[in-house]
Amino acid sequence: MSPREIFALRDYLSPELKGRTISDAHHVVSLTDVLSHTVLGGRLRELAGRSVLLKLSDQLKSGLAMIELDGVARRMLLCPPDLNPDHLDALIADAEIDAVVTDDPGQWTEKAIALIVTAQLPLSASAPAKTERATEWLMLTSGTSGLPKIAAHTLEALTGAIVAEGPARGSAPVWATFYDIRRYGGLQIFLRAVLSGGSMVLSDPHEALGDHVARLNERGVSHISGTPSHWRKLLMSGAAAKFAPGYVRLSGEIADQAVLDGLKAAFPTASVGHAYASTEAGVGFAVNDGLEGFPADYVGTVSNGVEMKVVDGSLRIRSRRIAHAYVGRNATALADCDGFVDSGDMVELRGDRYYFVGRRGGIINIGGLKVHPEEIEAVINRHPDVRMSRAKSRKSPITGGIVVADVILADGTDPARAKEIRDQIVTQCRAQLASHKVPAVVRFVDALDVTPAGKLARSDA
Structure with a gap:
C-alpha cells in the first residue's frame, strides 16, 4: 500500500x-x-x-x-x-x-x-x-x-x-x-x-x-x-x-x-x-x-x-x-x-529437508547436556498407541538430570498393555535418539496442560 x-x-x-x-x-x-x-x-x-x-x-x-x-x-x-x-x-x-x-x-x-x-x-x-x-x-x-x-x-x-x-x-x-x-x-x-x-x-x-x-x-x-x-x-x-x-x-x-x-x-x-x-x-x-x-x-x-x-x-x-x-x-x-x-x-x-527441533529458550538440561524436548516428543508420538506427549527434565542425584515423559494414550488402548507400550516407547527412543535423550521414566496421564495460546505448557518438574 x-x-x-x-x-x-x-x-x-x-x-x-x-x-x-x-x-x-x-x-x-x-x-x-x-x-x-x-x-x-x-x-x-x-x-x-x-x-x-x-x-x-x-x-x-x-x-x-x-x-x-x-x-x-x-x-x-x-x-x-x-x-x-x-x-x-x-x-x-x-x-x-x-x-x-x-x-x-x-x-x-x-x-x-x-x-x-x-x-x-x-x-x-x-x-x-x-x-x-x-x-x-x-x-x-x-x-x-x-x-x-x-x-x-x-x-x-x-x-x-x-x-x-x-x-x-x-x-x-x-x-x-x-x-x-x-x-x-x-x-x-x-x-x-x-x-x-x-x-x-x-x-x-x-x-x-x-x-x-x-x-x-x-x-x-x-x-x-x-x-x-x-x-x-x-x-x-x-x-x-x-x-x-x-x-x-x-x-x-x-x-x-x-x-x-x-x-x-x-x-x-x-x-x-x-x-x-x-x-x-x-x-x-x-x-x-x-x-x-x-x-x-x-x-x-x-x-x-x-x-x-x-x-x-x-x-x-x-x-x-x-x-x-x-x-x-x-x-x-x-x-x-x-x-x-x-x-x-x-x-x-x-538430507534435503529442514526439521524443527525446538525453541532456543526451551532447552532442558540433562546431566549437563542440552536437549530439545520437542525432539523427544516427536519420536514418542510416532508410536501408534500414543496421542500426545510432553518431555521434561527431573533432577537426579546420580546424573544431575533425567528425561521424564508424560504420555496420553490413544482412545481404546487396553490398560493391560501399559507395560508393553512403555517398553516399546523406550525401545523406539533408544533406536532414534542419543542415550541422554531417552526417557528414564514414562508416565501415562489423562491430560496435559495447554496454555491460553494453545501451546503445550512446559515447566520442569
Whole structure:
C-alpha cells in the first residue's frame, strides 16, 4: 500500500457481499452491517488519532472494534484475555495509550486514561466511517512469564501473505480457528475472513469441545486452523468424526508427522498443511506436502517476498510481513542490520529437508547436556498407541538430570498393555535418539496442560 492509497479493514466490507457474518457462541453479526453500525456506541470520532488499548471480555466485540478503529485510530494495542493485570500500567506507558475500549468501564476508574469508551452489543446505527490513516497494530508476544514485548505491524504487513495468495476460489469460505483473534495466529484467520469475502466463527474458551464442533458444523465452517495441541485435543475427543472441513492448517508449534498423519486420517478429503509464522517474523511459509519440516530449498531463496537463512541452527526471516519495530521505553531492535528477524526456532538439516527441533529458550538440561524436548516428543508420538506427549527434565542425584515423559494414550488402548507400550516407547527412543535423550521414566496421564495460546505448557518438574 502506498501512502497515497491507504486501505483499512472496512474497505473490504462491500455492502453488495450479502450473507457474511461474524459469530460466537451467543451472537451472530452481519459483517456488512458494520459499515453502518457501531459497537462503540457511536463514539468512534472521539478515538480518531488516538492510541487505543482494546481490553474486552470476548472476541466478537474485539473483532468488531478492530474493524471500526482501523483507519481511524493512530494505533491499537490488542490485549489477549490472559494478560497479567500487573503488566497493564507498563504496557499503557510503553504504547503511549490515551484511550481504552472496554466492556468493563469500572475496571478503569483508577487509571489515568484520558478517554474510556464502552463497547457493547447489539450494534447501534451509526454514520459510515471514512478511512483517514494507516493504523498501527500493536500485538503482544507470547511465551514469556515477564512483561511481554509489543510488536508493531501495519495492516499491509499483517495481510501480506493473504494478498499474495489472491482471492478465494469457489464459494466464499467460512473460517474458524481454535486461536483467540487477539493473538497473531487467530488474527491472521480473522483478517483472511474479512479480506476473502467470507465469514468467521469464533471460539469460546468456556464451551465444551463437542459443543464447539457442533457449532462449527451448524455454521458451515470450511476452513479452520489451530496449534498441533489444539488438533490433538480434538482428535482425542472423538468429535473429529462429526466434522468435515475442507481446509485444515496447523501453526504455532512444531507439526510432527504423527499429528499430520492423524489429521489426514480424520479428514481424508481435506487439504492438510502446516504454516510457519510468529508475531515478530509474520507469516513465513506454508508446507502442503503432508510431511513434517520443510524443503531445504526454502532457505537461501526468495519466495513470495520472503527470504530465509539459518544461522547457528536458528531460522531467520526477512520480508515485508515482519513487524517493523518493538514499541516501548526499553525496546530493542526487532531485526538485525540486514533486516532479518531471529525467530529463536531451531532447525536441523537432514538430507534435503529442514526439521524443527525446538525453541532456543526451551532447552532442558540433562546431566549437563542440552536437549530439545520437542525432539523427544516427536519420536514418542510416532508410536501408534500414543496421542500426545510432553518431555521434561527431573533432577537426579546420580546424573544431575533425567528425561521424564508424560504420555496420553490413544482412545481404546487396553490398560493391560501399559507395560508393553512403555517398553516399546523406550525401545523406539533408544533406536532414534542419543542415550541422554531417552526417557528414564514414562508416565501415562489423562491430560496435559495447554496454555491460553494453545501451546503445550512446559515447566520442569
